[in-house]
Amino acid sequence: xxxxxxxxGEAAANTNRSSSEPANDFVxxxxxxxxxxxxxxxxxxxxxxxxxxxxxxGSTRLYSRRDRTRLKLILLGRKVGFSLRExxxxxxxxxxxxxxAKQLRLVLEKxxxxxxxxxxxxxxxxxxxxxxxAHMVRVxxxxxxxxxxxxxxxx
Amino acid sequence: xxxxxxxxGEAAANTNRSSSEPANDFVxxxxxxxxxxxxxxxxxxxxxxxxxxxxxxGSTRLYSRRDRTRLKLILLGRKVGFSLRExxxxxxxxxxxxxxAKQLRLVLEKxxxxxxxxxxxxxxxxxxxxxxxAHMVRVxxxxxxxxxxxxxxxx
DNA sequence: TATATCATTTACGTAAACGTAAGTGGGTGC
DNA sequence: GCACCCACTTACGTTTACGTAAATGATATA
Numbered sequence: 001x002x003x004x005x006x007x008x009g010e011a012a013a014n015t016n017r018s019s020s021e022p023a024n025d026f027v028x029x030x031x032x033x034x035x036x037x038x039x040x041x042x043x044x045x046x047x048x049x050x051x052x053x054x055x056x057x058g059s060t061r062l063y064s065r066r067d068r069t070r071l072k073l074i075l076l077g078r079k080v081g082f083s084l085r086e087x088x089x090x091x092x093x094x095x096x097x098x099x100x101a102k103q104l105r106l107v108l109e110k111x112x113x114x115x116x117x118x119x120x121x122x123x124x125x126x127x128x129x130x131x132x133x134a135h136m137v138r139v140x141x142x143x144x145x146x147x148x149x150x151x152x153x154x155x
Numbered sequence: 156x157x158x159x160x161x162x163x164g165e166a167a168a169n170t171n172r173s174s175s176e177p178a179n180d181f182v183x184x185x186x187x188x189x190x191x192x193x194x195x196x197x198x199x200x201x202x203x204x205x206x207x208x209x210x211x212x213g214s215t216r217l218y219s220r221r222d223r224t225r226l227k228l229i230l231l232g233r234k235v236g237f238s239l240r241e242x243x244x245x246x247x248x249x250x251x252x253x254x255x256a257k258q259l260r261l262v263l264e265k266x267x268x269x270x271x272x273x274x275x276x277x278x279x280x281x282x283x284x285x286x287x288x289a290h291m292v293r294v295x296x297x298x299x300x301x302x303x304x305x306x307x308x309x310x
Numbered sequence: 311t312a313t314a315t316c317a318t319t320t321a322c323g324t325a326a327a328c329g330t331a332a333g334t335g336g337g338t339g340c
Numbered sequence: 341g342c343a344c345c346c347a348c349t350t351a352c353g354t355t356t357a358c359g360t361a362a363a364t365g366a367t368a369t370a
Binding site: 028029040044059060061 | 315317318319
Binding site for chain 1: 270
């Protein structure tokens with residue numbers, strides 16, 4: 001009995017561990033973390049927030065291909081600036097496997113809004129860059145001028 | 156004795172209150188907040204953090220022109236993405252009124268670093284925008300195609 | 311059997327920049 | 341003399357996305 005007790009009679013083709021091929025249908029949390037460059041904490045956190053729901057073998061989490069796809073979506077969502085709450089909403093729409101019609105439209109809507117927010121962020125950023133550059137120009141002038149100048153470096 | 160007791164014998168040319176001209180040498184926190192569009196809480200918070208140090212008339216804060224200049228700098232710093240801690244460092248450099256030499260250089264250094272961070276942020280943002288746009292394209296395709304398509308909307 | 315590795319849960323901690331409530335004081339107008 | 345407004349202080353609350361113990365369980369290897 002060195003090869004596990006096979007607790008629930010489930011699919012237990014759990015041969016070698018460090019196979020780098022993601023051909024295994026299920027991976028454990030460690031692999032998952034490595035493959036997607038997130039921490040274990042993050043994966044558990046996402047689960048806690050209802051974003052992931054891997055199956056369990058006893059207490060051990062097993063992530064399926066669907067879970068991996070979901071994680072990819074989550075990470076994409078995060079990358080493009082959605083909060084986890086929003087990501088969850090979007091994923092909850094996607095998931096009911098009936099992603100047929102207005103669900104996609106809703107995703108588009110949200111995406112457009114987010115796109116707007118991103119563009120605005122970019123303009124704010126550009127403004128900041130401009131102002132910082134301008135300020136640097138002023139400081140440089142103070143440096144090259146004779147040190148006989150007064151304050152007046154604000155605005 | 157309807158015109159105040161003039162508590163400390165200080166300059167008390169405190170004539171009319173709602174003068175919209177910032178010609179008064181000292182303003183109180185309410186004016187300050189209005190003029191720079193910040194909350195009272197913010198001003199007190201900045202003071203608590205050592206970023207501002209208005210003088211007091213009794214317990215009432217009075218902000219001088221220098222204080223206003225400092226606030227402008229603070230807000231500029233915040234706008235270009237410095238943390239309050241960083242802003243404080245920069246201002247503490249500026250202020251010793253001996254802003255002669257390497258202080259300005261240091262300001263420039265920090266500013267260049269920050270500029271780099273801002274540019275990087277922008278590139279991240281641009282990437283996000285691109286990815287979101289790309290994703291939207293895919294979703295739109297799923298919408299225009301006959302609804303006979305399968306999953307595979309990730310990545 | 312002892313050890314090492316990977317996993318689990320619970321739960322408090324962190325960072326930034328204030329928001330917000332609660333209770334109080336000072337000065338002014340009527 | 342009371343109502344108001346503006347201001348003050350103290351101090352806990354908020355938000356997001358995890359980090360970081362701490363204590364324990366399960367599995368594999370030597």
